[in-house]
Amino acid sequence: MDTSTLTTVLEDAGLSPYQADAYVTILELGSASATDIAEKSDVPDPRIYDVLRDLEKHGYIETYEQDSLHARAYSPDSVLEDLRERADRFEQAADEIEDRWEAPTMDSHTVSFVKRMDTVLDKAETKIREAVNQVQVAADREQYERLRPALKAAHENGVHIRLALYLEEGESLPPKEELDSVATQVRYRAIPMPFIALVDRTSTCFAPHVLSANRYGIIVEDRTHAYVFHWFFMAGLWESTEPLVEDTDDSLPRTYVNIRQCIRDVWPLLEDGATLSVSVEGLEVESGSTVSFDGKIVDVSYPSLEAAGTDAPFLYLGGQATITIETDDGTVDVGGWGSVIEDYEATKIVLEGVTYE
Template sequence: MTAEDDAKLALLRETLEDNVDLTTYETEVYLALVRGGTQTMTDIAETSDVPKQRVYDIVDGLRERGFVEVIDDYPRKAYAVDPSEALSSIRDQISRAEEYLEELHDTVETVESGVALFKSESTIKRYVSDLLQTAEHDILLLLPVDRLSAVVDDLEQCADQQVRLVLSNASPDELEEESLHESIPGTVDEARVVSTREDFALTTDRSRGLYWVQEGRDYVEDEGQGYYVTNPSLAMVLDRFVSESIWPLAQPLERSSKRPTLPRQYMRIRDCLADVSVLTDSQPVDAFEITFEGYDTETGEEVTETGTLTSYYYTEYDVRSSLTLSVDTATESLTSPKITVGGVGTRNVDYTAYSIELRQNGTSHAAKIDDETRRHLEACKAELPPEFGNGSVALCFDAFIDRMREFIQRRPGGEYEQIRQFDAFREALVRYEASETPPRVEWRQTRTEPGGLIAHVGGVFDELGYDVTLIGRMGDPIRAEFARKFRDQTLVSLGRTTSTDYVWFEDRKFLLTEPNPEPLNWARIEDRIGASAFAEYIDGRSVVNMGSWYSTPELVDIVDHLRDDIWPRLSSPPEHVHFVPGEVDQLSAEELERGCEALGALDDVVPVTITANRNQTRRFRDILLQRSDEETVPTVQRVRERFDVTRYVMHSQRGATLASRDDVLSVKAPQVVNPHQLRNVDEHFLSGMTLALAEGLSDGAALVLANTVASYFMRHKKSPESREIRTFISEYEAFFAE
């Protein structure tokens, strides 16, 4: 043998002993058989230099380990198994070790990016199992139907999590098989199916996930590979892909659907509202309470809020979804008691939620009455006049015609039915948006009626028997709608009127307004009736109600002339001017500044009361007030001071706050669950406030009366009569929680 051969044998001996775990004698026997072929035990002893008495045991040991085979003949013989076959199990072990080390190495390399690559199917399955077993609240799983059996055992342990499952690659025959439905674990809340070929995708709690590329696709280079995702942002992308792109298009497996049980935690607002849509088939919307964790869309601050569900938007055809909650806020707070909540990435809402808890509303819908409200309630009871209707008011200028309409849809057979819910109408528009057909909407007019501020406030005073003078654009000649409703009152038209198509839904309204091309200003008043006649119409009235600023942009000009030209002509001037801003978002900062000057100057000759809702007050604050150290002063007081008027009132469905020169008062309003009417509630609060001014009630009592008129209207869908006002006030405290 050459020196090179000796070196090779030495390397083989070292490798077999150190890496294959053979002893020295085993190594020599195995090498002797490899080099010499089939041999007897005596031959093996001679060629290997191993004692003959040891050869038998060593050969048997090598046989058990797959290195040699024995011929049980006489004399007994042995031969070496082909080295590639003998070492195959060792190579497999090394290969598995190498693969696992490679996976570990990948994990270390990619930990900063939040994605680990795995190539071994067994490793991928192990991570799938780990994700399912460690999920806290939510599991969303998309997998080929032939992979279902691999996750059944883990899914059966997920009784406390919300589990949604999408099966892909399902043939029509498989969908009909009873075994498919029976194989879905009972812990799955809802299962759906798509016939398209999809990869395996799993997300848990929207924070971790796994994407497994399935085999059999010629156009991918990473088939069979799994991507384990620990980066929450990337996991959210994967989750939204499944929940917003796959889930809405999947067909429900009817047998897997079940009624949700509460309380329940959700990571997605769409999942929550899908359950709400089922639950509200048999219960009112406000029977449910929601607590969510999320972010303020304006400030980005993290928030937690709880409130009663008042409405929601959800449809399978639209990835957009949102809900509205009624939350407890202080009466004097500018924070709206109604907040809107959307999912991650939603726009035009107050908050986005990443965690939502839905539960049955076990609390009272009514707030507790406070001592201040109780004190003003007693004052109102004492100050109410023996009879309403012994006075007169003038109402200016906002007037138009409401054409009451309803959207309808044709049922099979040709009959029409009303679309009662705004969300149903919006869903119809979404379906049109998803198709190539231009939208076709059918509606019908149900009636026409007088509209605008003077009509709504005038209706309350007319019902109570007051003498009412209505001054506004009621038509030329005066439209029959005004003439019929106010046939016993004084109507003064300042020109042509316009119409608003008022589409009514049970949950909200939809307005299509026609602007009036004829501006209403002081020049038109002088041209139509003259300053002297205008003075006669308001002389002797207890209150002049003016508005709205939004519909009469030049109202400030009229206010100036009211002070300079009209008030000096009056022999018995009104005791109050009640000013109604309306939707001031449409007014510029310059217009609002000009209004402050005019109303403050008018207050020098007659007490002015401004009544606005929260949104309008917020607009005044943002435009008219400077940020300062005085922010401890209530906003309503600072707004009143900026206008320099006698009173400023801010109201909402929760109650009202009044700022005067001496004090700030608040009165809670009775809460109305499932109101019969929300349209024109603001106008009825304004009516109640005007009524209180006409009857000379104290400030706190005035707020109670205004709340009463608005709350009664919400409950009964009509303006209250005198007796009904008294009854409601006598029972006012009973509407609150004990």
């Protein structure tokens, strides 16, 4: 550190410019007369005596008479201790500012409330890039633009993405080619809606819509809360939007991340006597461990759908939704998000083949 920088740091630590200059000069000279100190520093001659007395009062130097007033530096222990205490306080203040400005760490908080929308979007962007199976996002045009690169990256990695866009009056829709590159399904509406991003049934980022009187964000790392937000997204937002991009590809293999949609599609095939080959990725309900297996669908159980008919909006039909699959190790029951009575909770079901005997 050069002399100029050291002088500036001492000023930041509470010394006046003349005091800092004089003290650094005394350190360099070892001991010297007041006249020499004034000459070697930028302290004016008439001020040097007052400056030296102030430095002595603060414990930086001691003065003594030797024909004329002289000064020498004290042992720097007390000065160093003071500087280090100040440095610690600055560091603590910086940490406190960061804690109040940023979101609390996810390591120790399941639910975190934050003040800045940027914090919510930063976390959503990170989670979307890390997504493995599915993402659900409701966003306005500006939020969408912020997350578009992350959505595109996740879509290219094979993640199933539902995107609900809020467009203000006069805002144009993004080009269809662009939307095709960022999401599996895209819908929009002109009514304001909150920001929400749900990733892999575990992470939720939420903030009220722009017209809300409450300005805050919530970041949740919890499957149960994510399940609640999922149904809010589907029933409260998704169903009130207009389709822009739909997943209309009926070719095989066909991937499902929603077991109810899978059942709606395979039920008629099963009734017609088709043999349906599938692969499943998911969790063992009892242990929570990840599993993957292949097999053939032999039955489905969806009482709400059977009662309402296949033309009913499946999103509003709750209750049991189970697919029975015959595997090499026996027959197992597979449920969807929130499974409790089945053997496995499917995160992804791939219809590999449909054959008729």
